[in-house]
Amino acid sequence: MTGRLGLALFQFPPWVSSGRKGFDQVLHAQQRLPGLRLAVEFRHESWLEGERRQETQCVEREHDLVQVVVDEPQGFANSVPAIWEATSGQDAYVRLRGRNAETWNLKGLASSSERFNYLYPQAELAEIAANVIGLSRAASRVHVFLNNNYGDYGVRNAAHLARMVAT
Numbered sequence: 001m002t003g004r005l006g007l008a009l010f011q012f013p014p015w016v017s018s019g020r021k022g023f024d025q026v027l028h029a030q031q032r033l034p035g036l037r038l039a040v041e042f043r044h045e046s047w048l049e050g051e052r053r054q055e056t057q058c059v060e061r062e063h064d065l066v067q068v069v070v071d072e073p074q075g076f077a078n079s080v081p082a083i084w085e086a087t088s089g090q091d092a093y094v095r096l097r098g099r100n101a102e103t104w105n106l107k108g109l110a111s112s113s114e115r116f117n118y119l120y121p122q123a124e125l126a127e128i129a130a131n132v133i134g135l136s137r138a139a140s141r142v143h144v145f146l147n148n149n150y151g152d153y154g155v156r157n158a159a160h161l162a163r164m165v166a167t
Contacts, residue, residue: 007066007091007143008033011041014078018046023059030063039093039143041068048080060087069094069135071128073101084131085138092139094132096120096157098148117150120157129164
C-alpha cells in the first residue's frame with residue numbers, strides 16, 4: 001500500500017470535538033492505516049479556536065498529520081476557520097466548500113449540492129491563489145479540491161484558480 005496512495009482524507013463530524021477523546025479518535029485512525037499519510041478535516045469549531053488551535057497543530061505536526069485548510073461559511077459550530085498553514089512539510093490539503101452561509105445548515109434540500117451553491121468571485125479566488133502559493137513554499141505538494149459542486153461552479157472556479165496559481 002505504501003507509495004500508491006497520496007493521502008487518506010478523514011473528515012471528523014461535528015460531534016467529534018477537540019479534547020483528549022477527540023485526539024484519541026484522530027490518532028486511532030492513523031494507527032489503523034500504517035504507511036498512509038492522513039489529511040484530517042475537522043467539522044467542529046473547537047479544534048481551531050484560541051489556544052486549542054496551537055495544541056491541535058502541535059499534535060498534527062508531531063504525528064505528521066496534514067491539517068485540511070477549509071474555506072467555508074463562518075460563524076457556525078460546524079465550521080472551522082481557514083488556517084493557511086502546513087502541518088506537514090510533504091503535503092498540504094485545501095478544500096473549498098464555498099461561502100454560502102444561507103444554505104450551510106439548511107435542512108430539506110433537494111440535493112447536497114444545493115448546500116455548496118457558491119461561485120467564488122475573482123477577488124476571492126485571487127486571495128485563495130495567493131494562500132495556495134504560500135502553502136507551496138511550506139509543503140512539497142499542495143492538493144486543492146473544490147467542493148462547491150453546484151452545477152459547474154467547481155469546474156469553473158478550478159479553471160480560474162489553476163490559471164492564477166500558474167502565473
